[in-house]
Amino acid sequence: MSIQHLNNIITGKQEYNITVYTENQIGLLNRIAIIFTRRKINIESLNTSPSEIDSIHRFDIVLNETEEVVRKLARQIEKQVEVLKVYYHTNEEIIWQEMALYKVPTDTIAEKVLVERLLREHGARAVVIRKDYTVFETTGHRTETDNLLEALQPYGLIEFVRSARIAIIKSSEGFNRKLREFEQLEPGQEVSENEFLSSRDKVFTM
Amino acid sequence: MEVLQEEILISPEKKETMYVSGGVALLEGLIAEGVDTIFGYPGGAIMPIYDALYDYKEKLNHILVRHEQGGIHAGQGYARSSGKVGVVFATSGPGATNLITGLADAQIDSTPLVCITGQVFAHLLGTDAFQETDVINITTPVTKWNYQVTDATEIPEVMAKAFHIARSGRPGPVLIDITKNAQIQKFDFEGYEICNHVRSYRPKPIVRNEYVEQAAELINQAKKPFVIWGQGVILGEAEKEFQAFIEKTNIPAAWTILGVSAIPTDHELNVGMLGMHGNYGPNVLTNECDVLIAIGMRFDDRVTGRLDKYAKQAKIIHLDIDPAEIDKNVQTTVPVWGDCKETLPLLMNLCDQKKHTEWLQLFRDYQQKEVDAVIDVELKPKSGELTMGEVINQLNILTNGEAIIVTDVGQHQMVACRYAKFNKTRSNITSGGLGTMGFALPAAIGAKFGAPERTVVSVSGDGGFQMTIQELGTIMQTGIDVKMIILNNRFLGMVRQWQDMFNDKRYSFVDIQSPDFVAVAAAYRIEGKCISEREQLQSSLKEMLEHKGSYLLEVMVTKENNVFPMVPQGCSVSEIRLK
Numbered sequence: 001m002s003i004q005h006l007n008n009i010i011t012g013k014q015e016y017n018i019t020v021y022t023e024n025q026i027g028l029l030n031r032i033a034i035i036f037t038r039r040k041i042n043i044e045s046l047n048t049s050p051s052e053i054d055s056i057h058r059f060d061i062v063l064n065e066t067e068e069v070v071r072k073l074a075r076q077i078e079k080q081v082e083v084l085k086v087y088y089h090t091n092e093e094i095i096w097q098e099m100a101l102y103k104v105p106t107d108t109i110a111e112k113v114l115v116e117r118l119l120r121e122h123g124a125r126a127v128v129i130r131k132d133y134t135v136f137e138t139t140g141h142r143t144e145t146d147n148l149l150e151a152l153q154p155y156g157l158i159e160f161v162r163s164a165r166i167a168i169i170k171s172s173e174g175f176n177r178k179l180r181e182f183e184q185l186e187p188g189q190e191v192s193e194n195e196f197l198s199s200r201d202k203v204f205t206m
Numbered sequence: 207m208e209v210l211q212e213e214i215l216i217s218p219e220k221k222e223t224m225y226v227s228g229g230v231a232l233l234e235g236l237i238a239e240g241v242d243t244i245f246g247y248p249g250g251a252i253m254p255i256y257d258a259l260y261d262y263k264e265k266l267n268h269i270l271v272r273h274e275q276g277g278i279h280a281g282q283g284y285a286r287s288s289g290k291v292g293v294v295f296a297t298s299g300p301g302a303t304n305l306i307t308g309l310a311d312a313q314i315d316s317t318p319l320v321c322i323t324g325q326v327f328a329h330l331l332g333t334d335a336f337q338e339t340d341v342i343n344i345t346t347p348v349t350k351w352n353y354q355v356t357d358a359t360e361i362p363e364v365m366a367k368a369f370h371i372a373r374s375g376r377p378g379p380v381l382i383d384i385t386k387n388a389q390i391q392k393f394d395f396e397g398y399e400i401c402n403h404v405r406s407y408r409p410k411p412i413v414r415n416e417y418v419e420q421a422a423e424l425i426n427q428a429k430k431p432f433v434i435w436g437q438g439v440i441l442g443e444a445e446k447e448f449q450a451f452i453e454k455t456n457i458p459a460a461w462t463i464l465g466v467s468a469i470p471t472d473h474e475l476n477v478g479m480l481g482m483h484g485n486y487g488p489n490v491l492t493n494e495c496d497v498l499i500a501i502g503m504r505f506d507d508r509v510t511g512r513l514d515k516y517a518k519q520a521k522i523i524h525l526d527i528d529p530a531e532i533d534k535n536v537q538t539t540v541p542v543w544g545d546c547k548e549t550l551p552l553l554m555n556l557c558d559q560k561k562h563t564e565w566l567q568l569f570r571d572y573q574q575k576e577v578d579a580v581i582d583v584e585l586k587p588k589s590g591e592l593t594m595g596e597v598i599n600q601l602n603i604l605t606n607g608e609a610i611i612v613t614d615v616g617q618h619q620m621v622a623c624r625y626a627k628f629n630k631t632r633s634n635i636t637s638g639g640l641g642t643m644g645f646a647l648p649a650a651i652g653a654k655f656g657a658p659e660r661t662v663v664s665v666s667g668d669g670g671f672q673m674t675i676q677e678l679g680t681i682m683q684t685g686i687d688v689k690m691i692i693l694n695n696r697f698l699g700m701v702r703q704w705q706d707m708f709n710d711k712r713y714s715f716v717d718i719q720s721p722d723f724v725a726v727a728a729a730y731r732i733e734g735k736c737i738s739e740r741e742q743l744q745s746s747l748k749e750m751l752e753h754k755g756s757y758l759l760e761v762m763v764t765k766e767n768n769v770f771p772m773v774p775q776g777c778s779v780s781e782i783r784l785k
Contacts, residue, residue: 023406027342027352034347075530081351081371084406182405 008064015044016070017089017096017167020059021051021175023082032059032083035076041065045098047164053179056084062165084182089169096167100145101127102136102152103159109134112155122148133158223394228358228384229258231395232322235365237265238398241293243284243655244268245277249297251337252324254389256295269655269684272676274301276648278308279674282317283652286635287610287660289443291372292652294321299337302344302383307642309348309379314639315464316441318377320368328356328385341383350378358391366401375409376528377441410527413544413552421523421540422556424497428521430565431457432495434480434488434509437464437638438502438526438546445469445631447550448501454554456562458569460488462503463619464638467628471607477569481509482773483620486580486782487572489773492517493780494568501525502546505535506639515778525549579784580770585625591764592740594621594693600744601663601691602627604751609661610635610653614646614670617699620769622665632657644673650688651680661689661751668694668720678730681756689750690734690758692723695765703768727758734758 008014022028029048036043044062051058063070070088078086106129109115115134119125124138138148145162226234232255236244244266248256259268271277274296281292296305302323312319326335342354351371355364364382372380425431439448445468452459452469458477461468469476478485480492489511492498498520503509510516513535521539524532525546532541542549584595598621601609607627612635613619619636628634635653637645650664671692681688698716705713727734734757737746743761750757773782 026354027346030343031346038347072530072534075532075534079528079530081404081407 004064012066013064014066015062015064015091016067017091017094017165018059018061018063018070018074018077019087019089019167019169020061020077021084021086022057022059023084024050024055024057025082028057028080028082031080032061032077035073036063039069039073041069041073045164047166049166051175053175056175056179060164060166085175085178087169087172089167093171094167094169096141096165097139098142098145098165099137099139099163100148101161102138102148102157103133104136104152105156105158106131106134108155118148118151122151124148223396225392226395227254227258227390227392228355228361229255229389231358231361231393231398232365232384232389233258233262233266234395235362235398236293237262238400239365239369240290242267244293244295245271245280245284245652246295247271247274247277247297247301248295249299249301249324249337251298251326251386252295252301252322252384252389254386255322255324255384258389267655268295269651269680271648272679273674274304275307275644276651276674276677276680278305278312278319278321279642279645279648280652280655280677280680281319281321282308282312282315282645283612283635283649283654284656285312285317285319285652286649286656287632287653287662288656289632290656291318291320291369294319295323296321297324297337298326298341299339301337302339302341305381306344306348307640309345309381311637311640311642311645312379313348313350315637316377316437317379318372319379320365320372321379321381323381323383324389325354325383325385327387329387331356331385341381345381348379349381352381352383354383354385355388356385358388358393361388362395362398363401366399367404370401370404371407375407410545411529411543413542413548415552417540417542418549418552419556421499421542422553424521424523424540425455425457425499425553426556426558426560428497430491430495431455431497431499431562432488432491432520433457433459433499433501434462434492434503435459435465435468435501436462436503439465439468440502440631442502442527442545442547444502444545444547444550447547447554449473451550451554451557454559455557456560456566457499458491458562458566460485462506462509462638463623463634463636465503466623467631467633470629471627475566478573479624481506481779482511482775483624483769483771484509484773485573485624486576486771486784487569489771489779489782490572491569493519493778495520497521497523499523499525500536501550502527504528504531507535510535511773511777511779511781515780525553576771576784581625584621584767592738592743592761593767594618594695594763595625596740597691597693597743597747597761597763598622598625598665600747604744604747605661605663607633609633609663610650610657612636612646612650612653612662612664614664614666615641615643615700616667616670617695617703617767617769618665618667618693620700621693643667643670646670647674647688647690648677648680650690651677651684651686654686654688662687663689663691665691665693667699668692668696668723669698669718671723672718672720675726678727678732681732682730686756687754688756689753690727690756691750692758692760693763694720694723694760695763695767696720697765699767700769702766706766706768707772707774723758723760732756732758734760736760736762738762
């Protein structure tokens with residue numbers, strides 16, 4: 001059990017994935033980032049890219065926090081003028097992947113390990129094989145990319161890079177239909193309210 | 207998308223265009239938005255706009271302030287007294303950075319502003335050019351929205367969006383940074399269209415009937431319901447709806463300092479002020495009510511005191527237009543989100559008429575205790591030096607609660623808000639959230655421009671007045687009529703009070719010296735007077751109010767009075783101290 005894992009059990013924190021749909025606007029990354037930094041909250045991973053819809057951008061943000069903190073952050077993000085919609089999910093509610101690239105000296109790797117076994121065991125593939133170095137690529141959860149990192153470390157790993165996390169929301173029906181509603185002057189209830197407020201437990205019964 | 211194209215085909219209106227500069231387009235936009243007053247200060251990077259303004263002198267009244275901070279506080283005062291959007295001009299670099307305090311103040315107090323800053327030429331951005339500052343990034347945390355214009359053709363649309371965002375939903379400050387080339391550049395201006403829709407922006411959530419029903423059910427069953435309201439009632443122009451709601455249900459109601467003037471001070475259901483220096487009853491009884499109905503307020507820490515001991519026994523109903531406020535500080539039982547102008551009548555219709563006689567009596571009993579222990583001593587001292595409270599009390603008698611009172615920040619602010627009487631909405635203008643010393647003088651100038659028919663009185667301390675004292679020059683030049691009271695206790699009083707109570711009277715740098723304020727005013731050709739005797743008080747206040755034009759009255763008050771009651775920091779509201 002990692003120290004972080006132990007810490008999380010004590011503090012009630014866990015990994016959350018925040019998904020933000022936004023207009024494609026200069027400065028918006030800063031506006032979103034300062035919502036975290038102002039509260040001294042660390043962003044573990046951040047990916048931003050065009051979404052399936054033209055002109056709409058998608059942010060995938062990972063952080064380690066309690067649900068209460070994440071909910072409040074999500075509301076502050078959604079409050080920003082150019083943010084269309086915010087969702088947050090636990091790891092169980094999403095399918096996620098991170099990609100990693102590993103550069104190792106070709107001679108060592110050829111001499112000392114069975115490259116083939118390495119690739120098979122770690123679901124990796126070689127992207128580039130040159131005389132001086134080879135670049136492997138693997139995609140998976142953090143532990144999987146970590147495993148290959150550990151395996152390659154003794155063989156003179158030269159360089160390593162891991163991408164931000166990207167995630168598909170299991171329950172999502174996509175954003176196309178919602179966007180059409182946003183474009184209307186009088187949108188439906190679902191669009192003009194925070195998703196998490198809507199799904200709040202049947203709030204109160206006497 | 208197809209629908210949109212069809213519409214264009216059906217109505218191929220050919221618009222008449224004018225070939226104008228970005229600066230002219232900007233001013234045309236202001237006129238289309240109904241702007242009549244601008245507070246500003248020119249400089250190199252905003253010169254093309256000022257050049258255009260030269261031809262618009264008849265249509266737009268530009269008030270030349272003495273410092274950009276004074277300009278933006280004046281814009282805030284204007285917005286708060288008039289209910290319109292305040293407009294502020296400043297140049298790039300230092301001009302823009304001088305706006306920051308006002309932006310932060312307007313952001314936290316939800317004041318609608320559109321600030322226009324000049325910026326260096328687009329090709330110089332990022333080169334550390336003369337008077338270049340990264341204004342967009344500096345202002346991002348303290349604006350509701352901001353945008354940099356580098357091409358004149360963007361100006362009409364961006365201005366329309368700026369006004370829409372500033373005034374709709376929960377209002378706030380918007381800053382538009384315009385590079386000099388865009389101000390100069392000429393383009394075919396097709397006219398100005400008011401904006402009422404931004405795709406990604408929802409000014410207010412749709413009201414949910416089930417929550418209104420649940421809230422009404424709670425209120426109808428409550429034995430000891432308690433309403434606490436804030437500026438949201440005023441911003442939502444829901445004063446009548448609010449008064450009708452409490453009158454039907456007969457629920458005692460207490461206010462945050464930004465909400466105070468929404469209903470008359472003397473209204474029988476108005477039980478006073480909440481929070482750190484609020485009234486005794488509302489604070490103690492917050493922890494005894496069974497249903498707490500919060501309307502257009504945000505549970506600021508100065509209102510709630512220690513959160514884990516705040517109204518824990520009560521079911522909480524929270525009416526707010528901003529979904530991010532729901533459950534932010536206090537966990538609600540029923541969130542009635544939406545514009546309170548819509549939700550209050552819905553709620554009222556479902557609520558039963560009630561009396562709550564005994565419960566109301568409880569507030570009156572606590573009020574009597576406070577009158578005996580604190581209020582009488584403060585408002586009607588028989589001997590000794592003048593107190594801040596008696597100045598406000600005399601002012602109430604003379605203005606009959608009809609004046610706009612603009613306060614600065616500190617002890618006098620708490621005293622003024624506690625004791626001032628208000629009969630009209632939009633009468634109390636103060637820096638509530640940010641607590642900006644130096645706010646009162648420029649804000650009072652702006653408030654008078656926003657409501658010229660009303661008497662405007664600023665109340666400052668000797669410390670705060672010196673922070674923006676240069677705006678006396680604005681008064682001199684415009685001839686505006688603002689009555690200024692300085693309550694001079696020769697201390698930075700609120701910090702001294704805390705040092706007295708919590709730091710063993712170690713008075714660390716609170717002993718502040720002041721100039722001869724009356725002589726300073728005289729140098730600006732403003733009449734004034736300094737008094738220290740009780741016999742002079744009423745006649746001097748009268749003289750001030752009856753004087754034609756601005757007047758400065760300095761009142762020497764007792765040096766070491768503390769403001770009570772007080773909920774010390776870190777204590778529960780029910781631990782409020784009377785001494």
